[in-house]
Amino acid sequence: MAHAAWRYVRRNLSLVVGIVLLGLLALFVGIGHLVVDTNKSRPLSAPAIRPPSADHPFGTDRQGRDLLATMVAGTPLTLRIGFIAGFLGVGIGSILGFVSAYYRGAVDSIIRGIVDIGLTVPGLLVLIIIAVSLRKGLTVDQMALIVASLAWLNPARTVRAQVLSMRERGYVEVARLSGMSGPEIIVKELMPNLLPYLAATLVNAVSAAILASIGLEVLGLGPIDSPTLGMTLYWVNFNAALINGWWWWWTAPIAIILVVFLGLFFLTVGLDEIANPRLRRVI
């Protein structure tokens, strides 16, 4: 058993790397919340612009935030935006994808048309218009909803393509012949086979949502008084920390964002390999 597990780990190394990276991040946030006072992520709670020291291991920024506390408080906020938007996106997207691929016809044409056009439009710009129109001190959750408004496009397309190939398979035919109804086939026959795909799509969507939210935040359209990772980068840019040589201000958020994206990326690759064993030879 242990041997088989080890063999699988060696074959699907990316899954393990992804889980380890995200696990380390969770550990950082979890232990951080126990040890660090997250109130110090508020402005004026520490002396301004101090390089890392025993008191402030990650240093402090210009508004007097302790950067370690900011990271501990901000990382879960950024992940929260990603998860809310990702789940909403995959939820709505996969329902539309299912309906579109299973029933075909006019519904399919409409949904596919919207998705195709939506995907050629640069998402960040549409999000900018939405955020600019609504801007009245956004909260983290509103931010997640804004990002979610476009997050369903990709899942809808992926799920549609997958269901299209599945509905022609033998076991769906058998279910249809034995008198199962459309929704019943979707839930009982297609869903279980799609789960690994959905998992990979979800991780992708979360990653894309985090990227979009950080993009909006760097442009100054984020939740101004929340210490998310993207807002920290916004302040870095705003205060020209690079030119002033305050390296500790941006190294921590960049390192954490890197861990997030790399972890999610390796997780998708690992999940893809579970979902589509034929890929094994390819990657």
Add this chain to the structure above:
Amino acid sequence: MRLDYLARRCGVFVLIVWIAATLNFFLPRLSGQDPVRTKLLQQAQLGGYVHAGIDAMVKDYDRRFGLDRPLWEQYLSYLRDAVRLDFNYSIANYPRKVNEMIAEAVPWTIGLLGSTTLLSFALGTFLGALLAWPGAPRWMRYLMPPLWALHAIPFFLLGLVLIYLLAFEIQLFPMFGGYSGGAFPGFTVTFVWDVIRHAILPAMSIVLVATGGWALAMRGMMVTTQGEDYVTFAEAKGLRSLTIFTRYCLRNAILPQTTALALALGNILSGAVLVEVIFGYPGIGTVLFHAIRENDHFLIQGIVFTVIVALGLATLILDAIYPLLDPRINYRRT
């Protein structure tokens, strides 16, 4: 059938233009009040030497988009302006028109984005093909993990790191802007060299990341193609392995890459906007960034509309070229 396909594709393009204009018109009005008018009034209260101009703008805006006119009339009037690419004056930089500011920034963005996209696409496709070639040198295999890791990073994050390492620590490249402060724009050797020097870091942060993505996709396609029956047949015929590699595998694997290019343009652009912001590069992204800071709705709408339409046009062209590349495709409706 080609004409039919082209007509349909052009229809989609018109649809994209219409949607972009409609989003621009309705989204700001969704929140109940009219943020554009609020901002205009604010600016008018600030006064200053452009006061009269802003006042005239408010009057003009009220005349065309005032609440006394039905929504559909306002909408039609907006669509008319959008089609003529007339986006009014910039609110924050009053005497300047939005088109003028966009026209000034566009060449920078096209230069940066066009060259980096082409370069990374070519480089990545070539590299990906090499990675799948059985005769490739052994050390190529060690390229894979760094390519994977790089490709998962947003452009602008790499940009930040590059600025610090290559412009701040080792002062190899300028940190900021599109050309040096005192330089005189013009087609002189010194100025062109100055522009190139400023473009290297932003270009690098896009190329390094994007190349990995193209290489990975190309390698995947190559491996799939190498498993096809016609390749086995070619091997059985005793063709030279180089011939099989270039004429049989490469040519087929490159096709899905071009489709992916059309799909990726939007994402690349979103990423490049942030790169421009980080580098203060004088393109569309930086103008947009300042417009957002100053709540300059006309400028933001103008940029978003222009970019969406430009990208729609680019995908239209790519889609029109595609059947020329792939004779198997005849685009009959299925």
